[in-house]
Amino acid sequence: MILGCIADDFTGATDLANTLTRRGMHTVQTIGMPKGAAPDADAVVVALKSRTIPAAEAVAQSLAACRWLRANGAKQIFFKYCSTFDSTDDGNIGPVADALLDELGADFTIACPAFPENGRTIYLGHLFVGGDLLSDSSMKNHPLTPMRDANLVRVLGRQTPHRVGLVPYKAVKQGAPAIAEAYSALKAQGIRHAIVDAVEDKDLENIGAASSALPLITGGSGVAIGLPQNYRTARLIPKREGASALHGVGGPGIVLSGSCSAATLGQVERFAAKHAARAIDPLALAREPEKTVAALLAWAGETLTSGPALIYASAPPDKVAAVQAQFGREKAGEMIEHAIAALAKGLAEKGVRRFVIAGGETSGAVVSALNVEALEIGPQIAPGVPACLSYGSARYALALKSGNFGGPDFFAEALEALS
The missing domain is CATH 3.40.50.10840 (Putative sugar-binding, N-terminal domain)
Incomplete structure (x- = not known):
């Protein structure tokens, strides 16, 4: 090193x-x-x-x-x-x-x-x-x-x-x-x-x-x-080309979005116009967290048989402020992170291996839920966002996106890059 x-x-x-x-x-x-x-x-x-x-x-x-x-x-x-x-x-x-x-x-x-x-x-x-x-x-x-x-x-x-x-x-x-x-x-x-x-x-x-x-x-x-x-x-490393292509994992692909940045909101809107999408209801999640997650998992299980899907907690600033006012900033954030982590774990148990994740906190929750310990870095999908492949027996293809990164069609482009 x-x-x-x-x-x-x-x-x-x-x-x-x-x-x-x-x-x-x-x-x-x-x-x-x-x-x-x-x-x-x-x-x-x-x-x-x-x-x-x-x-x-x-x-x-x-x-x-x-x-x-x-x-x-x-x-x-x-x-x-x-x-x-x-x-x-x-x-x-x-x-x-x-x-x-x-x-x-x-x-x-x-x-x-x-x-x-x-x-x-x-x-x-x-x-x-x-x-x-x-x-x-x-x-x-x-x-x-x-x-x-x-x-x-x-x-x-x-x-x-x-x-x-x-x-x-x-x-x-x-x-x-x-x-x-x-x-x-x-x-x-x-x-x-x-x-x-x-x-x-x-x-x-x-x-x-x-x-x-x-x-x-x-x-x-x-x-x-x-x-x-x-x-x-300093002759510490040789001259090399950039990233090599990663091994494909195949199977269905899911987008999980917790970022509320302006760029991500546009990406959610663009993807949802062409593909199946479901929002996480924070009020239902607060009342019945396990039931809400189970319903989303059931929906995803049916939907992913015919194409990619999006589950999102992303929302405009006024709606985020309203949720934070009701539950508190930290509790509201933790509630969403825990739900998305549970969704990722449940989806992995259903055989999903391709995940596009929007948001830094959300990405952390997902990779922790999937027990990912390290990532191999592949080609760039968008500036600042590479394709990644997890090490270990269960290998996941991942795109971990900072909220403000990527163009309007990033979600579809990332799923294609991870195929």
Whole structure:
């Protein structure tokens, strides 16, 4: 192992594994803390569900992952979070980054969630989603981590007691040497965290080159674009092509969606117009959870004999707010996650092996229910979303999609890619 990665949710982990695999690194993703010996891979991505848990728990889990990765040879650590910097003023990005720096005996790191291929760019420290500031995007209404400040220097500054600086685009566009000089200047000022501007992939390649000596890198999957070339230059990995095709598993395919992002809502609408679809009724679920899940399983069992199907809890912000007001935010989320996990387990018992999952929390619930311990990374389906195949005796073809990723027809495209 060369690169050890810690991701704060499951879809973010596959996003990062996808980037590294496409750039020629043999990458394995583990679901939660690895069990047993380390996989034979250039990079291992440990997928945690730590994005929205209490900061102290996120720190403890991330440190455990870091220690395991280093004990198994990792020469550099990467902390992966969402390209929309999903967090609250209490964390968890700042607390985890600080704890990892302390663990590694380091005094400086970068924070760069830019992902231009999916419309996430940073200019003068401000994060844009497409042409909108983060604070003007649909993320301002996220049910768990509403992002209402686009200035990442300010956002991260509220999460850490240490100073946060900026590497502006003026330095980034001059290339790797200028970026490295900016790092040194910020360190000399006592700055521990640096937001780094990036508006295109070339910027990310240069940031990666400038960061070759950093013990810890933090960011979205985009900033990992430049890392494999560092390892090739150091003769740590050979030149390789991207991902190989995965073995097919066959059988019926199901889409399970818990994300309430604007992109996913559009995907649900598009898929439901052409295929069988059934919404999860939160009121019925609260009254009779087992009966509600059993009814959905019975419906799916009949429907999947004639084609793919969709079961979804995705809903517009006003409906989500109404459910949260009635049951509480955490209970409402847990209720849906438990239901989708039970559905996945029940469907697997019926022989379903192809799953398309929308939403980070939902993906975590599903792979845990299926007892998936690690994933083989295959070809990209959409930017940030690869086809995956689980290791183990029961092999599942999976597409784990972050809420905002993928085009309008992603669900159908993913099921086709997993066939």
